[in-house]
Amino acid sequence: MNLSNGKTLAASGQNRNGTSGSWEDAGRVVKPSTPTRKPQPPKPENAVTIAVSSRVLFNMEREQQIYEQQGMEKYLKYQVEHESEPFSPGPAFSFVKALEAVNTRLRELYPQSEELFDVVLVTNNHAYVGLRLINTINHHHLFIERFCMTGGNSPIGYLKAYHTNLYLSADSAKVREALEEGIAAATMFTQEKMKEVSESQLRVAFDGDAVLFSDESERIFKAHGLDRFFEHEKTHENKPLDHGPLKGFLEALGKLQRKFFDKGLRMDCPIRTYLVTARSAASSGAPKGPMLEKIRPHIFYDDQMFHVEGAAEFGTVACHVPYGIAQKVAMK
Incomplete structure (x- = not known):
């Protein structure tokens, strides 16, 4: 939805409660007009940058209905x-808070390093909504210093x-475009x-x-069935699968994990990653919700809505991730 006549906006200033925030576009930062005690965000080229939309960071369902x-x-x-x-927390809120907790540990270990998580709030909202977003960020004590308001335009160039x-x-359309x-x-x-x-x-x-990973094996299964799938797996067991859309993000997490390992904190590392998949006749199609309920991740990624919905039923x-052959089948 276009809430600003197609223009990219930048704004800065104090809200009515005396706290401050800033807007920025892809090339220019407008800093708050009052001093801040928060550490400066890292340069994008040094950081692990997580871009979140306002509708996933906060619960804006009522406002969306009004629009x-x-x-x-x-x-x-x-x-x-x-x-x-202030808006109430949305589905990405706990994930962002956990990113901030990791940053706190990293800053303690590496005070001068810019290898940190950097959260950018991306929104196509009107500038009038900006003050409410800044108020909400300050209310929840979130460390978000970068805002990008696209005015209804595609966020891809800014990302x-x-x-x-x-x-x-x-x-989902913007997500597909990004992929x-x-x-x-x-x-x-947003889930209950x-x-x-x-x-x-x-x-x-x-x-x-x-x-x-790529959807190479899934294409075999969809086209030829389970027997050919296992035959293909056995034939190619020594050949690594090609990368999938989120492999780079996992590698970025791994890079930050190693910073804790290098300090002897392998067992006390504040970053944990999990592979939750089904690649056998016994587990193919089995729900992942019960396992995820035990792991209690901040976030789980899957290409099939069956597993996304099943996980949500258990509170995960x-x-x-709309990628691969499963999406083409679902869209027919």
Whole structure:
């Protein structure tokens, strides 16, 4: 939706509560007008950049309904009237808080290093909504210093400028566009229940085929059945699978993990990654929700909505990666 006449906006200043925030476009940062005690964000080329849309970081379901049912003017009027009312947390909120917890540990170990997570809030909202977003970020004590308002335009160019390692959005079309451009991306959904997760240890779970790896094996299974799938697996058992859309993000996590390993903190590393997949006759098609309930990841990525919905039923925040043969079959 285009909320700003197709223009990319940049704004800066204090809100009515005296706290501050800033907007920026892909090439220019507008700093807050008041001093801040927060550490400066790292340069994008040095950071692991996570771009999140406002609709996944915060719960904006009511506002979205107003826009869709009553139109732009009612939507803007509602946002201005509720400017000092913070949004409640959305599905990406706990994930972002966990990123900040890891950053705190990294800064303790490597005070001068810029190899940190950097969260960028990407929104196509109108500038009038900006103050409410800044108020909400300050209310929840989030360390987000970079905002990108695209004014309804595609975010892809801005994501590339930020060297984005992962893009999370409620808009599946934007996610598909990002994936087509080689940017790791996933669609997030607002769900009724979310399990409590660790506040000090980041836990990220991945499916295998069409997420970390290519969908080569899945194509064999879809076209020729389970017997040919196992025959193909045995024939190619010594040949690694090609990379999938989120492999780069996993590698970025691994790079930060090694910084803790190098300090002798392998067993106390605040980053944990998990592979939750099904690659046998006994487990093919088995629900992943019960296992994920035990792991309690902050976020889980899968290319099949069956597993995304199943995980959500158990309170796991699950993201859909619309990639590979499964998506072509689902869209027919």
